[in-house]
Amino acid sequence: MLTRAYQHSLRGSHLPAGQPLLEVDAISLRFGGVKALRDISFTVTEGHIHAVIGPNGAGKSSLLNCISGLYHPQEGQIRLHSAALGADGTPGETRTHTLTSLPPYKIARLGVARSFQNIELFHGLTVLENLMLGRHIHMKHSVLKSMLWLGPARRQEIAHRHLVEEVIDLLQLQAFRGKPVGSLAYGIQKRVELGRALCLQPALLLLDEPMAGMNAEEKEDMARYILDVHELASVSVVLIEHDMNVVMDISDRVSVLDFGALIADGTPDEVKADPGVIEAYLGAEEEDAEVREAVVKMEDQIEEEHAADRAAAEGTEGGNG
Numbered sequence: 415m416l417t418r419a420y421q422h423s424l425r426g427s428h429l430p431a432g433q434p435l436l437e438v439d440a441i442s443l444r445f446g447g448v449k450a451l452r453d454i455s456f457t458v459t460e461g462h463i464h465a466v467i468g469p470n471g472a473g474k475s476s477l478l479n480c481i482s483g484l485y486h487p488q489e490g491q492i493r494l495h496s497a498a499l500g501a502d503g504t505p506g507e508t509r510t511h512t513l514t515s516l517p518p519y520k521i522a523r524l525g526v527a528r529s530f531q532n533i534e535l536f537h538g539l540t541v542l543e544n545l546m547l548g549r550h551i552h553m554k555h556s557v558l559k560s561m562l563w564l565g566p567a568r569r570q571e572i573a574h575r576h577l578v579e580e581v582i583d584l585l586q587l588q589a590f591r592g593k594p595v596g597s598l599a600y601g602i603q604k605r606v607e608l609g610r611a612l613c614l615q616p617a618l619l620l621l622d623e624p625m626a627g628m629n630a631e632e633k634e635d636m637a638r639y640i641l642d643v644h645e646l647a648s649v650s651v652v653l654i655e656h657d658m659n660v661v662m663d664i665s666d667r668v669s670v671l672d673f674g675a676l677i678a679d680g681t682p683d684e685v686k687a688d689p690g691v692i693e694a695y696l697g698a699e700e701e702d703a704e705v706r707e708a709v710v711k712m713e714d715q716i717e718e719e720h721a722a723d724r725a726a727a728e729g730t731e732g733g734n735g
């Protein structure tokens with residue numbers, strides 16, 4: 415819940431809602447003989463939560479890595495649209511940036527912020543320090559000088575602190591502000607990671623499985639925070655998720671990957687009813703069930719062998735006594 419009115423906009427884009435923000439246009443990515451992405455096209459709309467879902471190995475993280483510049487697809491283009499802010503505060507001239515050939519830091523400067531599947535925070539630093547590091551792109555003075563309170567760096571730090579405090583408030587991190595990130599529960603660390611990406615004032619927020627490894631209650635909390643980021647801060651989000659049920663309630667649009675191909679792209683209701691999607695997910699579930707069954711059988715066998723060993727050892731001890 416909001417506790418006060420916010421002064422800073424956390425949204426880095428000035429495009430009107432409903433316009434194309436990110437266009438993924440016929441991208442293909444190969445690793446040697448592995449085709450991780452095959453001719454993928456879809457559009458992310460300004461103001462949307464756009465989920466990309468798919469079973470393990472479908473290509474979701476590869477796609478996110480292409481958008482954020484960690485991977486460069488061999489074919490196709492990814493374009494980001496932006497608008498300058500006019501003097502009267504309304505959106506001005508629009509520009510298109512081709513991301514496909516840019517390095518990650520330039521893509522981040524254009525306002526594309528991301529969180530990672532495995533938490534990538536500084537575990538020895540506090541929540542506040544980690545969030546301040548999320549502001550580095552907007553800082554003229556180094557973070558080190560700011561931490562040392564030197565001259566103009568101090569004024570800069572105060573301005574950035576205001577924004578960071580609003581992120582802390584939005585994500586209800588007040589109780590953890592001064593604690594080292596490494597000492598916090600996993601679910602809170604994931605929230606701090608979301609906060610750090612938000613501190614960039616992103617035009618587009620890329621979240622890579624923000625609910626991975628969480629129990630049902632933690633997943634529900636995280637979904638609530640993502641909705642708050644979207645509704646209260648109006649930030650557009652691309653959300654990668656493995657679990658179809660988690661994203662259906664909060665997404666405006668869903669793209670489904672399977673074996674590197676886009677098998678569906680539509681509203682949650684359209685995607686849920688798509689026979690190809692149902693088959694891909696049922697297939698994956700059946701495979702999971704087969705693996706689980708094999709593991710149970712193996713564990714039973716190991717247990718039987720241990721029991722036989724123990725019985726033999728007891729028999730030997732009895733004989734010696």
Ligand SMILES: Nc1ncnc2c1ncn2[C@@H]1O[C@H](COP(=O)(O)OP(=O)(O)OP(=O)(O)O)[C@@H](O)[C@H]1O
Pocket residue numbers: 445448449450468469470471472473474475476477656
């Ligand atoms: N750096 C890499 N080198 C070689 N192969 C890779 C690399 N990254 C991904 N792949 C391969 O590309 C395919 C897609 O993997 P990716 O991690 O994108 O899938 P995913 O949908 O994110 O899976 P998960 O849900 O398990 O995270 C897989 O076959 C994977 O082994």
